[in-house]
Amino acid sequence: MNLKESQIIKVAIDVPVDDLFDYRCSDQVDIGQFVVVPFGSRKLIGIVVEVDVNTTLPLNKIKEVIRVDEESLFNTELFKLFRFVASYYQYPIGQTIHTAVPSRIKQGVTRGKKKNYIFHASNNLSHEVIHGFPKNQKNLIRIATQLLSQPMTETALKKMSNWKKHIEHLINHDLATQVEITPEAPQHSAPLILNSEQSNIVEQIKKTKGFEAFLIHGITGSGKTEVYMHLIDSLIKNEGQVLVMVPEINLTPQLEDRFQSRFHTKKIVSLHSHLSQPDRLENWRLAKSGEAQIVIGTRLSVFTPFKNLTAILMDEEHDMSFKQQDNLRYHARDVGMMRAKLLNIPFIAGSATPSMEIWHRAVNEKKLKLLSLTKRANEDATLPRVDLIKTGQDLDEPLSTYLKDAIQHRLDQQQQVLIFINRRGFAPVLFCSSCGWQADCNRCSSKLVVHKNKQQLRCHHCDYQRTIDSSCQECGNVDLMTLGKGTQKIEEQLARLFPSARIKRVDRDTIKNKKDLDQLYADMHDHKLDILVGTQMLSKGHDFPQLTLVGILDADHALYSSDFRASERLFSQLVQVAGRSGRASIKGEVVIETNFPEHPLYKKIQSQDFNGFAKEELQLRKELHFPPFVMQAMLKTESKNKKYLEEFVTQCFQFMSNLPSKVTCFPPVRPYLERLQGFERSHIYMQSNNRTELNHFLSQLRSFISAMKISSRVKWVIDVDPVDF
Numbered sequence: 035m036n037l038k039e040s041q042i043i044k045v046a047i048d049v050p051v052d053d054l055f056d057y058r059c060s061d062q063v064d065i066g067q068f069v070v071v072p073f074g075s076r077k078l079i080g081i082v083v084e085v086d087v088n089t090t091l092p093l094n095k096i097k098e099v100i101r102v103d104e105e106s107l108f109n110t111e112l113f114k115l116f117r118f119v120a121s122y123y124q125y126p127i128g129q130t131i132h133t134a135v136p137s138r139i140k141q142g143v144t145r146g147k148k149k150n151y152i153f154h155a156s157n158n159l160s161h162e163v164i165h166g167f168p169k170n171q172k173n174l175i176r177i178a179t180q181l182l183s184q185p186m187t188e189t190a191l192k193k194m195s196n197w198k199k200h201i202e203h204l205i206n207h208d209l210a211t212q213v214e215i216t217p218e219a220p221q222h223s224a225p226l227i228l229n230s231e232q233s234n235i236v237e238q239i240k241k242t243k244g245f246e247a248f249l250i251h252g253i254t255g256s257g258k259t260e261v262y263m264h265l266i267d268s269l270i271k272n273e274g275q276v277l278v279m280v281p282e283i284n285l286t287p288q289l290e291d292r293f294q295s296r297f298h299t300k301k302i303v304s305l306h307s308h309l310s311q312p313d314r315l316e317n318w319r320l321a322k323s324g325e326a327q328i329v330i331g332t333r334l335s336v337f338t339p340f341k342n343l344t345a346i347l348m349d350e351e352h353d354m355s356f357k358q359q360d361n362l363r364y365h366a367r368d369v370g371m372m373r374a375k376l377l378n379i380p381f382i383a384g385s386a387t388p389s390m391e392i393w394h395r396a397v398n399e400k401k402l403k404l405l406s407l408t409k410r411a412n413e414d415a416t417l418p419r420v421d422l423i424k425t426g427q428d429l430d431e432p433l434s435t436y437l438k439d440a441i442q443h444r445l446d447q448q449q450q451v452l453i454f455i456n457r458r459g460f461a462p463v464l465f466c467s468s469c470g471w472q473a474d475c476n477r478c479s480s481k482l483v484v485h486k487n488k489q490q491l492r493c494h495h496c497d498y499q500r501t502i503d504s505s506c507q508e509c510g511n512v513d514l515m516t517l518g519k520g521t522q523k524i525e526e527q528l529a530r531l532f533p534s535a536r537i538k539r540v541d542r543d544t545i546k547n548k549k550d551l552d553q554l555y556a557d558m559h560d561h562k563l564d565i566l567v568g569t570q571m572l573s574k575g576h577d578f579p580q581l582t583l584v585g586i587l588d589a590d591h592a593l594y595s596s597d598f599r600a601s602e603r604l605f606s607q608l609v610q611v612a613g614r615s616g617r618a619s620i621k622g623e624v625v626i627e628t629n630f631p632e633h634p635l636y637k638k639i640q641s642q643d644f645n646g647f648a649k650e651e652l653q654l655r656k657e658l659h660f661p662p663f664v665m666q667a668m669l670k671t672e673s674k675n676k677k678y679l680e681e682f683v684t685q686c687f688q689f690m691s692n693l694p695s696k697v698t699c700f701p702p703v704r705p706y707l708e709r710l711q712g713f714e715r716s717h718i719y720m721q722s723n724n725r726t727e728l729n730h731f732l733s734q735l736r737s738f739i740s741a742m743k744i745s746s747r748v749k750w751v752i753d754v755d756p757v758d759f
Contacts, residue, residue, distance in 0.1 A: 040058040040059060040060050040093075040098070041058070041059055041063075041085060041086045042056055042057070042058060042059075042086070042087050042088070042089045042096065043056070043057055043058075043059050043063060043069075043082050043084065043085050043086070043087065043099070044056060044082070044083050044084040044085075044087055045057050045069060045071055045080035045081065045082055045083065045099075046080060046081045046083050046127060046128040046131040046132065047071070047073060047078055047080045047128045047132075048078070048079075048128055048129055048132035048135075048140070049073070049078075049126070049128055049129070050126050050129060051126055051128065052120075052126045052127060052736070052740075053126075053127070053128075054083055054084070054127065054128065055071075055073075055080070055128075056087075056089045056091055056096050057069075057071055057080075057096060057097055057098065057099050058093070058096050058097065058098045058099065059085075059098070059099040059102065060098065060099075061099070061102045062102075063082055063085060063099075063102050064082070064085065064106060065082055065083065065084065065085060065106075065108075065109075065110065065113070066081070066082060066106040066107050066108040066109055066110075066112075066113075067081075067082045067102060067103060067104075067105065067106045067107070068080065068081050068082070068103050068105065068107055068135075068139065069081075069082060069099045069100075069101065069102050069103065070099070070100040070101040070103075070142075071097070071099055071100060072097050072098075072100060077100060079135075079139065079140055079142065080128075081107060081108065081131050081132070081135065083113060083131070103144065105144065107135060107139070107322075107339065108131070108134070108339055109339060111376055111377060112134070112337070112339055113131075114376055115337070115369070115372065115373050115376060116130050116131050116134070116337075118372055119362070119364055119369060119372075121729070122368075122729070122754060123362060123363060123364050123752075123754050124667075124729075124732045124733065124736055124752040124754060125361075125362045125363075129361070129362065130362055133334075133337065133361065133362045134334070134337035134338075136311075136314060136315045136318050137311055137314075138311045138312065138314070138315045139315070149214050150187070150188060150214065150215040151187075151188060151212040151213060151214055151215060152185050152186070152187050152212070152213050152215055153181060153185060153186050153187075153191070153201055153204075153210055153211070153212050153213075154181065154185045154210065154211050154212075154213065155178070155181040155182050155185075155209070155210055156208055156209055156210055156211050158207075158208050158209050159178060159181065159182060159204070159209040159210065160182075161179075161182070163178075163209065164178045164179060164182075171200075173194050173195060173196060173197070173200055174200040174203065174204075176194060177191065177194060177197065177200050177201065177204070178204060178209065178210075181204070181210055187215075222295055222296075222298045223292075223295040223296055225260075225263065225264065225267070225296065226257075226260050226411075228257075228260065228261070228264060229257070229409070229411065229413075231256075231406070231407050231408065231409065232257055232260060232261050232264075232407065232411070234405075235250060235261055235405045235407070236261055236264045236265055238403075238405065239265055239380060239382065239405075240265065240268055242380045244378045244379070245374055245375045245377075245378045245379060245380065245381070246380050246381075246403060247371055247374070247380070247381045247382075247383075247401065247402040247403070248380065248381070248382045248383070248402060248403050248404075248405055249351075249383050249384070249385075249388060249392055249393075249396045249402045249403070249404050249405065250382065250383070250384035250385075250405050250406075250407065251384075251385065251386070251388055251393075251404060251405070251406050251407070251644070252384065252385075252386060252406070252407030252408075253386055253407060253408065253409070253410065253417065253613070253642065254386045254410075254417075254609065254610065254612070254613020254614075255410040255411060255412065255417075255577075255613055256386075256407035256408070256409065256410055256411055257407065257410075257411025258349070258384045258407065259289070259292070259349070260411060261384075261407075262278065262347055262349070262382075262384070263293070263296050263297075265345070265347075265382070266278075266293075266297070266328060266345075266347075267297075269344045269345045270297075270300065270327045270328065270344070273324060273327070273341075273342055274327065274342055274343075274344035274345075275321070275324060275326070275327050275328070275329065275340050275341065275342050275343050275344060276327070276328055276329070276343075276344060276345050276346075276347065277329050277331065277335060277336070277338065277340070277343060277345075277346045277347065277370075278293075278328065278329065278330045278331070278347045278349065279331060279332070279333065279335060279336060279346070279347065279348045279349065279356070279366060279370060280330060280331070280332060280349050280350065281332065281333075281349075281350045281353030281355045281356055282332070282350075282353070282355060282571075283306045283307065283308050283332060288551070288555060289330055289349075290302060290304050290330050293328055293330065297327075297328060300327045300328060301320060301325050301326045301327055301328075302326065302327070302328040302329075302330065303317035303320050303321065303326040303328075303329055303330075304317065304329070304330045304331060305317055305318065305321070305329060305330070305331035305332070305334070305335040305338060306331060306332045306335075307332070307334075308547065308548065317329075318338060318339075321338050321339065321340055322338070322339040322340065322341065323341060324340070324341030324342055332355075333355065333356050333357075333358060333364075333366035334366075336364075336366045336369050336370045336373065337369075343377055343379060344379055345374075345379050345380045345381070345382065346370045346371075346373065346374050346379070346380075346381050346382070347382045347383075347384070348366070348367060348370055348381075348382070348383045348384070349384055349385075350384070350385055351367055351383040351384060351385040351388055351389060351392060352385045352387050352388055352389045352606050354603070354757050354758075357755075357757045357758075359758060360751075361751075363751065363753045363754065363756075365755060365757075367383065367389075367392065368755070383402075386609060386610065386613060386644070387605060387606035387609050387610065387644055388648075389602070390599075390602055390648065390651060390652060390655065390661075390662060391661065391662045393648050393652070394652055394662040394663075395662070397648075398652075416621065416622075417622075417642050418582075418584070418612060418615040418621070418622030418623050418624045419621070419622070419623050419624070420612060420623075420624045420626065420639060420640040420641075420642070421436070421623065421624065421625050421626070421640075422626050422628060422631035422636050422637075422640060423436050423437065423625055423626065423627050423628070423631065424627075424628070424629070424631055425590075425627045425628060425629050432519050432523070432524060432527065432587060432588075432627075433527070433528075433531070433585070433587075433627075434625075434627055436625065437585050437625045437627065438531060440583055440585070440623065440625055441453075441528075441531075441532065441565070441583065441585070442532070444582055444583045445532065445535055445564055445565075447582075448561075448580075449580055449581070449582040449583065449620065450558065450561070450563065450564060450565070450566070450578060450580045450581040450582065450583075451564065451565045451566070451581070451582075451583045451584075451585070452565075452566045452568065452572060452581055452583070452584045452585070452611070452614055452615070453524060453528065453565065453566070453567045453568075453584075453585045453587065454568060454569075454572065454584060454585065454586045454587065454611045455519065455520065455521055455524055455567070455569070455586075455587040455588050456569050456570050456588075456589075456607070457518070457519070457520040457521065457569070457588065458483075458494070458520055458521050458522070458541040458542060458543055458569055459483035459484060459485050459492065459494070459520035459521070459522055459543075460483075460484045460485055460486035460487075460516065460519075460520050460522035460523045460526075461483070461484040461486075461516035461517060461518050461519060461520055461523055462481060462483050462484075462517070462518040462519075462520060463481050463484075463516065463517040463518055464481075464482065464484050464491060464502065464503065464514055464515075464516055464517075465514070465515060465516075465517055466506035466508065466509065466511050466513070466514055466515075467511065467513050467514070467515050468506065468509055468511040468513065469506060469508050469509040469511065471506050471507060471508040471509070473491050473503060475493040475495070475496065475498055476498065477493065477496045477498055477709070477710075477711050477712045478493055478495045478496050478498075478707060478709055478710050478711060479707055479708045479709040479710075480493060480494075480495055480707060482498075482500075483520065484502065484516050484520075485522065485543070486522055486523075486526075487522060487543075489501060489502050490502065491503070495707065495710060495711070496710070496711040496712075518588075519587070519588065521539050521540075521541050521567050521568065521569060522539065524567050524587065525537060525539045525567045528565055528567060532564075532565065535564040535565050536562060536563050536564045536565070537563070537564065537565045537566075537567065538554065538557070538563050538565070538566055538567070539566075539567045539568070540554065540566055540567065540568035540569070540571055540572050541568060541569045541571060542569075542571070545571060558578045558580075558581070559578070559579075561580060566581075570607060570611075572611065572614065578614065580620075581614055581615060581622075582615055582620045582621070582622045582623065583615060583622070583623050583624075583625070584611060584612055584614055584615040584622070584623075584624045584625070585624075585625045585627070586608060586611060586612070586624065586625065586626045586627065587627055588627075589604060589607075589608060589626065589628060590628055590629050590630060592604040593630065593633065593635070596706070596759075597759045598655065598658070598660050598759075599757065599759075601635055601651060602651060604635065605635055605638065605639060605644075605647055608626065608639050609639060609642070609644070612624040612639070626639070634650070635647070638650075659721070661755070664721045664722065664723055665721060665722050665723070665724075665725050665728050665755070666719065666720065666721045666755065666756060667719075667720045667721075667728060667732055667752060667753065667754045667755070667756070668717050668718065668719050668720070668752070668753045668756045668759075669683075669686060669717065669718040669720070669735070669750065669751075669752055669753075670715070670717055670750065670751050670752075670753055671683055671686075671715065671716050671717070671718075671748055671749065671750045672710070672713035672714060672715045672716075672748070672749045672750075673713060673714055673747060673748045673749065674712055674713055674714070675714075675747065676714045678744060678747045678748055679714050679715075679716055679748060680716070681744060682742070682744050682745065682747075682748040682750070683702040683716045683718060684702070685742065685744070686702075686718060686735070686738070686739065687699065687701060687702055687718055689735070689738050690718070690720070690731075690735060693731060693734060695722075695727060695730075695731045696722060696723070696724065696727055697720050697721070697722040697727060697728055697731040698720065698721050698722065699718065699719070699720050700718065700719040700720070701718075702716045702717065702718050703716070703717055703718075703719070704716055704717075705717055705759065706759075713749070717759075720732075732752055732754070735752070736752065
């Protein structure tokens with residue numbers, strides 16, 4: 035095919051350029067297929083976005099596609115979503131699309147998960163047939179003879195040379211069969227009978243025709259997951275598919291097992307970063323083909339291609355991990371809602387403590403339909419009693435007498451206890467009692483945390499590690515002390531106070547993978563543990579029937595934060611962790627140790643009054659002109675050279691100040707962590723009452739920065755709707 039017969043296609047490439055690239059293609063190609071193209075001196079993978087287009091470039095200047103792959107990755111609906119996301123979040127269209135491409139495909143490896151088989155003799159195989167094999171085919175005879183006595187796995191077959199050729203010969207001559215080895219399905223569980231509130235919600239959503247957004251506000255233990263499963267049962271009929279988004283990887287295996295036991299005849303897959311790359315690609319393809327009817331995934335799953343998606347569900351909507359914090363900084367909630375709108379299907383979010391943004395949209399703006407669950411699903415279960423206990427002045431005794439007595443009482447009753455402190459390690463500060471020196475991280479403007487078990491100091495921001503100092507680096511004093519407490523210190527003190535109790539610490543230092551989590555669940559349900567000491571890993575999604583007491587330590591530090599979302603996060607976190615208590619028939623109790631037992635936030639937690647908290651919080655934000663009453667964006671910048679950083683932000687702020695716009699820009703500020711991983715950091719905040727104006731303003735800012743000479747020496751990103759300050 036000559037130049038005139040080649041069609042021109044537009045290709046999305048994973049480069050920081052806000053445009054698509056023209057290529058000639060002599061082969062038949064469709065939108066969504068991935069291609070290998072020349073780009074400078076490199077060969078890159080691209081995604082076909084448009085075909086048979088006109089071009090303004092001379093044909094002899096347009097390069098030819100190197101290879102077209104048969105697999106189509108995305109459909110037209112997803113490209114509409116990608117264009118919206120790229121425009122809304124001010125990110126190059128090519129990199130936006132490639133965010134959704136499985137890593138294995140981007141690496142040029144298209145093979146998915148290797149399937150494991152077990153091989154059986156067919157009814158046609160017999161000793162008489164084997165006697166007819168050529169005498170020189172000894173391995174073929176050995177394999178066939180062993181298959182007659184018992185099935186063989188690939189592991190067993192690999193001990194014989196040329197086993198693949200021989201097994202293929204047996205299969206091709208109907209003398210053997212192969213069966214894929216699949217994980218053993220969990221025991222089937224029947225649907226639970228819904229209470230009147232749950233039934234009402236299911237019926238209201240089932241009546242939905244087309245797009246509608248719902249917010250299920252249910253107290254902890256109110257049975258939101260059971261509502262989801264009843265809805266899914268109707269949504270996946272007629273080959274329908276449902277996407278269930280969860281915030282944390284550690285929730286996915288437990289939820290997947292629960293869904294597998296309910297929908298044992300349906301294909302269910304998960305999508306999260308702890309899967310191997312072949313497994314993730316395989317599950318992604320099962321969703322794309324329509325074979326997987328239920329997909330449980332973390333935030334990136336919102337871009338997964340589906341054959342017949344009928345609804346998007348988002349559990350624990352409030353969780354901050356739904357917001358991507360690097361590269362394409364999207365929020366899975368907003369992207370999911372837009373995708374549901376494009377597909378004309380329902381979007382369902384659920385939480386005991388919804389974010390202020392979605393609560394405002396539901397209660398004040400009526401953009402979502404609010405559905406409430408006000409009682410626990412277990413008829414015998416009630417919300418736990420919450421006690422606010424004044425923190426003692428003895429720093430060596432982090433547990434109050436009241437909490438120690440409460441723990442002993444629950445242990446005497448053969449019940450389980452959770453002690454929550456959202457700080458891992460032994461102590462957050464190592465300091466000198468003589469001169470006041472503190473152990474700082476050399477790469478971040480933060481303190482090194484003492485990890486006593488491994489005799490290490492660690493930075494929890496950049497993972498820098500070193501041995502604990504034996505003396506002060508300033509004055510040489512050997513009398514170094516620790517200040518504050520973390521999970522390791524609490525675990526140690528609980529072991530001293532309750533020597534016969536079986537104690538388990540649960541944080542990122544002890545829970546490394548799914549196997550560790552599965553073992554934790556099994557040990558709790560088998561009552562092999564009495565006390566859990568944990569961070570926010572334990573604050574949601576877990577149902578331990580015998581856990582009746584939750585103790586919350588050292589929560590007050592959030593009250594001092596300069597982040598306007600700190601109160602919302604603290605309220606949500608404490609309500610979620612308090613909800614682990616008393617989920618069965620035994621009355622639960624929550625003990626919060628605080629220096630401020632009369633603080634209004636703690637009083638609202640004590641009365642489990644989310645509505646009252648949200649009303650006051652939204653009123654305060656309205657008066658202070660904070661989201662959700664204004665739209666915000668932030669220019670985040672960092673550089674290893676402080677001079678370049680200051681020059682860059684000064685030029686940017688000057689340009690922003692001179693733009694004719696109603697967008698308010700605040701002077702550059704250094705964030706709480708001024709230095710992170712060796713980079714100096716600075717932020718510029720912007721806000722507006724009009725989304726369109728803000729978007730246009732940000733587009734102009736991007737164009738200006740791209741033309742700046744100094745921009746190559748500074749890392750920068752525009753964060754739309756930021757949640758991390």
